Amino acid sequence: MAVHGIDHINIRTGAMESTLAFLRDTLGLVPRPVQGLNSMEKVAWVCDSEGHAVLHIVRADIPNAPGEPVPDAPPFGSGAIHHVALNCSDHNEMRERIVASGVHFRERHVTSLGLRQLFVEDPAGILYELNFSDE
Numbered sequence: 001m002a003v004h005g006i007d008h009i010n011i012r013t014g015a016m017e018s019t020l021a022f023l024r025d026t027l028g029l030v031p032r033p034v035q036g037l038n039s040m041e042k043v044a045w046v047c048d049s050e051g052h053a054v055l056h057i058v059r060a061d062i063p064n065a066p067g068e069p070v071p072d073a074p075p076f077g078s079g080a081i082h083h084v085a086l087n088c089s090d091h092n093e094m095r096e097r098i099v100a101s102g103v104h105f106r107e108r109h110v111t112s113l114g115l116r117q118l119f120v121e122d123p124a125g126i127l128y129e130l131n132f133s134d135e
Helices: 014-025 091-101
Strands: 003-013 028-033 045-048 053-059 081-089 107-110 115-121 127-133
Touching: 003 014, 003 127, 014 028, 014 045, 014 053, 014 081, 028 127, 081 091, 091 127
Parallel strands: 003 053, 081 127
Antiparallel strands: 003 081, 028 045, 045 053, 107 115, 115 127
């Protein structure tokens, strides 16, 4: 089991167009639609020059997952960071470790992307998305 590095950071924004424009025009990053969508109106990936997604930008009034509560006001500052995603290996060992710790978690398998995910919060309320390629 290993965490290899940051996969991406998810940011909630009340200003989708201007956020994407800033990331594109000021930082030189490349916004692109999420797989299966033709628009970046509600959600977008923002990639580095090699095409790797580094930011996942989501309009603040859109839930990240079904049933997720949406805040009354768009988050601002560090409160706009929804989760930190880590690129990991050995899904089964990590899952066993989390179960043994007694910490609540949820999991998702995105077969179309060959991706297994575990979601867990730390004691400060930071949500971590642990990403594993299908092994």
